[in-house]
Amino acid sequence: MKAKSGIYINFLPAPGEAMVSHKDHCILDVALRSGIPIDHTCGGNGTCGTCLVEIVQGLENLGPRNEVEAEMAEDRGFESHERLACQSAIVDGLTIQLKQKKT
Ligand code: FES
Secondary structure (H helix, E strand, C coil), rough: CCEEEEEEEECCCCCCCEEECCCCCCCHHHHCCCCCCCCCCCCCCCCCCCEEEEEECCCCCCCCCHHHHHHHHHHHHHHHHHHECCCCCCCCEEEEEEECCCC
């Protein structure tokens, strides 16, 4: 069984590159499987907004927001490069900046 896709996502700051598995459906899947902490209070249902990340590179390959993400983006005024990790598909060449946690 082939488990790896050969696609990587680069997460900033460290740990850096994470290899995408064929089992991953969204950016959040890749991060969590790779041990990269991204909050996901609603469990990836697109209702909490805690998985918001910034796309530093590759936004042009990502495609438009789905209906769930588009509704939240409009309500909360997300910038075009701010995407929900749980609603964003995986494409090659992504570099993602994790949001700083507010203390
Ligand atoms: S995990 Fe809640 S919106 Fe993505």
